[in-house]
Amino acid sequence: MSFADFISLGPLITLFTAVVISMLLIAIKRNHRITYAFSLLAYLMALTAIIPAMLYIPHTVPPLLVVDEFSLFNTGLVLAAGFIILLLSYNYFEEREERKEEYYLLLPLATTGALVLVVSRHFMSLFLGLEILSISLYGLIAYLRARERSDEAGIKYLILAALSSAFLLFGMALVYAFTGHMDFPGIGAALRQAGYIPVTVLAGFGMMLIGIGFKLGIVPFHMWAPDIYEGAPLPVAAFIATISKGGMLVVLIRFYLDIHGNDYTMIWWMLAIIAVASMFVGNWLALMQQNIKRILAYSSIAHMGYILVAFLSGVQTGLEAISFYLVAYFITSIGAFGVLIVMSSSIQDAETLHDYSGMFWRYPWVATVFTAMLLSLAGIPLTAGFIGKFYIVMAGVNGHMWFLLFMLVINSVIGLYYYIRIIAMMFKTPATGEELTYIKPSLPVAGNITLMLLTLVLIGLGVYPTAMMQLIQQMMKIIV
Amino acid sequence: MILLLLILIPLVGGLLSWIAASRSALWSRCIALGCLLINLVIVFQIWATKPAAGGKWLYQFKAAWVPHFGISLNLAMDGLSLLMLVLTFFLGALSVLISWKEINYRVGFFHFNLLFALTGITGVFLTMDLFLFYFFWEMMLIPMYFLIGIWGHANREYAANKFFIFTQAGGLLMLLAILALYFIHGANTGVYTYDYFALLHTPMQQETARWLMLGFLTAFLVKLPAVPFHTWLPDAHTEAPTAGSVVLAGLLLKTGAYGILRLVLPLFPEASLHFAPWIMLLGVLGIIYGGMLAYAQTDLKRLIAYTSVSHMGFVLVGAFSFNPLAYEGVVMQMIAHGISTGALFIIAGALYERIHTRNIQEMGGLWSKVPVMGSAAMIFVMGSLGLPGLGNFVAEFLILLGSWQANRWITVFAAIGLVVATAYSLRIMQKVFFGPSHGQHVLPDLNKRELVIIVALVMAILLLGLYPQPVLNTTQKTDYVVR
Numbered sequence: 001m002s003f004a005d006f007i008s009l010g011p012l013i014t015l016f017t018a019v020v021i022s023m024l025l026i027a028i029k030r031n032h033r034i035t036y037a038f039s040l041l042a043y044l045m046a047l048t049a050i051i052p053a054m055l056y057i058p059h060t061v062p063p064l065l066v067v068d069e070f071s072l073f074n075t076g077l078v079l080a081a082g083f084i085i086l087l088l089s090y091n092y093f094e095e096r097e098e099r100k101e102e103y104y105l106l107l108p109l110a111t112t113g114a115l116v117l118v119v120s121r122h123f124m125s126l127f128l129g130l131e132i133l134s135i136s137l138y139g140l141i142a143y144l145r146a147r148e149r150s151d152e153a154g155i156k157y158l159i160l161a162a163l164s165s166a167f168l169l170f171g172m173a174l175v176y177a178f179t180g181h182m183d184f185p186g187i188g189a190a191l192r193q194a195g196y197i198p199v200t201v202l203a204g205f206g207m208m209l210i211g212i213g214f215k216l217g218i219v220p221f222h223m224w225a226p227d228i229y230e231g232a233p234l235p236v237a238a239f240i241a242t243i244s245k246g247g248m249l250v251v252l253i254r255f256y257l258d259i260h261g262n263d264y265t266m267i268w269w270m271l272a273i274i275a276v277a278s279m280f281v282g283n284w285l286a287l288m289q290q291n292i293k294r295i296l297a298y299s300s301i302a303h304m305g306y307i308l309v310a311f312l313s314g315v316q317t318g319l320e321a322i323s324f325y326l327v328a329y330f331i332t333s334i335g336a337f338g339v340l341i342v343m344s345s346s347i348q349d350a351e352t353l354h355d356y357s358g359m360f361w362r363y364p365w366v367a368t369v370f371t372a373m374l375l376s377l378a379g380i381p382l383t384a385g386f387i388g389k390f391y392i393v394m395a396g397v398n399g400h401m402w403f404l405l406f407m408l409v410i411n412s413v414i415g416l417y418y419y420i421r422i423i424a425m426m427f428k429t430p431a432t433g434e435e436l437t438y439i440k441p442s443l444p445v446a447g448n449i450t451l452m453l454l455t456l457v458l459i460g461l462g463v464y465p466t467a468m469m470q471l472i473q474q475m476m477k478i479i480v
Numbered sequence: 481m482i483l484l485l486l487i488l489i490p491l492v493g494g495l496l497s498w499i500a501a502s503r504s505a506l507w508s509r510c511i512a513l514g515c516l517l518i519n520l521v522i523v524f525q526i527w528a529t530k531p532a533a534g535g536k537w538l539y540q541f542k543a544a545w546v547p548h549f550g551i552s553l554n555l556a557m558d559g560l561s562l563l564m565l566v567l568t569f570f571l572g573a574l575s576v577l578i579s580w581k582e583i584n585y586r587v588g589f590f591h592f593n594l595l596f597a598l599t600g601i602t603g604v605f606l607t608m609d610l611f612l613f614y615f616f617w618e619m620m621l622i623p624m625y626f627l628i629g630i631w632g633h634a635n636r637e638y639a640a641n642k643f644f645i646f647t648q649a650g651g652l653l654m655l656l657a658i659l660a661l662y663f664i665h666g667a668n669t670g671v672y673t674y675d676y677f678a679l680l681h682t683p684m685q686q687e688t689a690r691w692l693m694l695g696f697l698t699a700f701l702v703k704l705p706a707v708p709f710h711t712w713l714p715d716a717h718t719e720a721p722t723a724g725s726v727v728l729a730g731l732l733l734k735t736g737a738y739g740i741l742r743l744v745l746p747l748f749p750e751a752s753l754h755f756a757p758w759i760m761l762l763g764v765l766g767i768i769y770g771g772m773l774a775y776a777q778t779d780l781k782r783l784i785a786y787t788s789v790s791h792m793g794f795v796l797v798g799a800f801s802f803n804p805l806a807y808e809g810v811v812m813q814m815i816a817h818g819i820s821t822g823a824l825f826i827i828a829g830a831l832y833e834r835i836h837t838r839n840i841q842e843m844g845g846l847w848s849k850v851p852v853m854g855s856a857a858m859i860f861v862m863g864s865l866g867l868p869g870l871g872n873f874v875a876e877f878l879i880l881l882g883s884w885q886a887n888r889w890i891t892v893f894a895a896i897g898l899v900v901a902t903a904y905s906l907r908i909m910q911k912v913f914f915g916p917s918h919g920q921h922v923l924p925d926l927n928k929r930e931l932v933i934i935v936a937l938v939m940a941i942l943l944l945g946l947y948p949q950p951v952l953n954t955t956q957k958t959d960y961v962v963r
Contacts (some may be wrong), residue, residue, distance in 0.1 A: 018502065059581065070963075086597060164725075196919055231874060279738065326638045361586075369846045375622065380618060380621075380622060381615045381616075381618045381619045386618075390611075390655070393655060393656065393659055394549075394659050394662075397656065397659040397660050397662075397663055398663055405656060409649070409652040409653065409656065412652055413645055413649045413652065416644065416645060417641065417645060419640060420625070420644060421641075424629055424637050424640070424641070427626065427630050428637075429585070464545075464546075465546060466548060467546070469546065469549075470548060473548065
């Protein structure tokens with residue numbers, strides 16, 4: 001391993017080392033506060049490690065890994081998201097769990113898995129990253145053992161994720177059997193040479209899509225999402241919604257570009273059908289829910305559908321749109337889960353619609369944040385979500401995807417309804433004389449400050465998106 | 481710079497008003513009123529001094545916003561925007577005044593929403609950048625949603641959701657059309673921009689232009705509202721608090737009409753000509769159908785809401801007759817309708833405050849008890865049915881005169897709408913103020929604050945009717961509308 005390799009993979013290595021050190025720390029002395037502080041520090045150091053890595057880009061670690069602008073940007077995004085989720089976790093676990101230190105092993109480990117995904121360009125590294133991510137998640141999802149839904153969610157995820165990994169492996173094997181390559185560019189070249197996709201490879205891609213689709217939570221591989229979101233601890237749910245999906249999406253983009261996916265109509269159609277189905281199923285089922293965690297789960301299925309529209313547009317703008325949308329979506333999702341975390345008490349999570357009834361008049365500040373997050377998810381101006389959706393629609397118009405765009409418009413309107421319903425719930429004035437039992441939220445200070453920062457970034461990106469757009473445009477240089 | 485100020489004052493004022501409410505509701509109301517009055521003075525000042533100078537664009541302001549996409553903070557004001565802004569701030573200030581007693585909880589948040597909605601409306605009237613237009617267009621929806629949803633009457637959530645989803649659906653189609661226009665322009669000229677003036681001369685195939693025009697038009701027809709898209713309006717109007725109804729009827733509907741004049745006609749002249757007969761037909765349908773539905777209502781606010789559908793039909797007929805006379809009429813109608821319908825809603829609100837019902841079957845014989853209110857209502861009802869001497873007459877007369885040259889049969893049917901208007905207008909007066917008295921209401925007449933509001937509105941509608949020349953002059957100056 002050369003020096004350049006070492007520096008380029010700096011963020012990854014830093015975080016990995018930190019996990020080992022914090023394991024030793026726990027072995028010496030169990031102390032929640034110290035472990036927490038150390039993990040925060042680790043994330044910060046990993047974030048700073050991106051700066052020296054920028055000197056060497058573009059850099060490849062053949063044949064497994066690639067570090068270019070695109071992967072560094074997403075590395076930063078994943079690390080920042082992980083950092084924020086960590087910030088929100090402290091109080092949540094302090095109140096609930098006796099042995100909370102192991103959480104700080106699993107979360108950075110899962111993040112590392114996502115980081116491997118972000119830089120991988122080979123089946124081996126893809127699978128490694130995926131498994132590091134998944135196996136840490138099994139533990140994370142079932143972390144609150146005492147809760148009734150926690151075990152169920154953990155086991156469900158374990159079985160389904162193992163199944164999907166098996167499909168992924170089989171798919172990879174089929175692709176390898178025909179093309180003789182496991183690195184993405186090699187596969188792309190082999191396919192181009194053949195000039196068509198043979199049935200075996202197509203079947204391989206189909207099976208890989210099952211594995212990838214499971215992680216992304218797109219229809220028809222979405223069944224796990226609502227149950228896991230409901231059963232997992234809230235910070236973990238935020239992690240699954242953002243980092244786990246984001247990491248997978250980055251690999252998918254890289255793979256699709258490397259094999260020149262747009263040249264093969266079959267693959268395009270497969271993804272297009274999945275996109276439309278995700279939008280409709282996600283939004284439609286979200287309409288039926290009374291539980292906010294489940295609403296967020298279904299809405300994230302729909303959001304993946306929106307992202308696929310930009311993905312399928314096949315133009316440069318589409319890639320930029322995905323990156324911008326991911327940033328907006330990360331902020332918004334973490335913010336929304338952050339509100340849930342802040343509003344939950346040590347006894348129960350604030351998750352039903354009823355818990356939020358009239359919240360604006362009791363906790364105006366948190367309600368305002370939640371409103372901003374929901375409006376961003378719905379894509380209403382002055383929020384980052386609006387610019388993100390605008391960007392996606394723009395990519396779609398640029399690529400002449402009229403049908404997909406109409407589907408997107410219809411779904412935006414459906415989506416609007418359930419977001420608005422939550423907002424209306426918060427602004428409902430309680431009827432006089434009606435005595436309601438509300439959850440007494442913990443309202444931790446750190447959580448509130450994090451939410452404030454997230455809201456500021458959200459509105460900042462909504463009002464002045466130029467800086468972020470320029471950054472994204474610059475970093476859209478992918479090694480093909 | 482002054483244009484930016486016109487947008488910023490209500491925005492900042494809204495925030496201040498929200499903050500001030502924690503101290504005292506009175507301060508909150510005063511700040512809101514003050515901001516709108518300042519703006520009103522500014523636009524009056526411009527109106528008084530500038531038209532004499534002539535020229536198409538009174539003010540322009542341009543600053544980069546998202547240069548990456550060719551989006552700029554591009555504001556400009558011509559006669560049409562000026563008149564609309566005068567109306568906006570006039571009705572805005574009155575809305576604050578009428579909610580003085582009606583709104584007594586969450587006062588700060590109410591004023592924040594009201595001013596925020598007005599900011600969006602102001603933005604729509606001033607912006608010359610299509611992205612920004614969409615931005616402001618969407619921006620006014622959320623506060624309007626809250627105004628209806630929080631301070632509205634019994635069925636408020638249903639009405640608010642319906643309003644929001646209808647307008648949002650229309651808006652998204654407009655977004656698609658805007659983006660398509662952007663890319664077509666970019667592909668043809670190599671310059672990617674949302675600048676209105678640049679997009680005006682986008683060469684494109686007629687087929688494409690027609691589709692894009694329909695995208696824009698849907699958004700505006702929903703807002704206007706034209707007949708198949710009108711169902712959100714009665715619900716929203718009925719459930720909204722009085723100030724909300726006034727802003728909805730007086731201003732929000734006008735953004736639809738403004739959009740047609742400013743965007744649809746200039747951007748797609750040939751496509752507009754192609755669809756003109758059909759759209760005029762929609763307008764006539766709205767006039768007659770809206771009028772007939774109005775006649776059938778028993779809920780006073782709902783009745784007035786349907787008259788709006790009827791009156792906005794005239795706007796549609798006038799806008800698509802491609803004729804300077806009709807355009808003057810359209811602008812006149814936008815203003816006169818804003819004032820007369822706004823006033824009727826205020827009177828309905830005042831009545832509701834006193835007798836707690838909006839059902840006109842339960843009213844009757846109120847004239848003897850509240851003569852001042854009655855005579856005020858008389859004036860506006862007469863305005864609504866188009867009696868000469870009041871603003872609406874001038875407007876409808878000009879529209880019919882103009883559309884006669886465009887399409888005779890349409891005009892004939894539109895004129896029949898005037899008869900329908902007479903029927904429902906007289907029914908309001910008969911049922912509410914004359915006839916046998918049902919309840920034993922003891923009710924006070926208009927108080928001083930209400931009197932100020934009503935007198936201001938009466939003066940405005942009379943001025944429009946008796947001396948419409950200043951408005952017409954300003955409209956004529958903006959020949960940009962008519963191409």
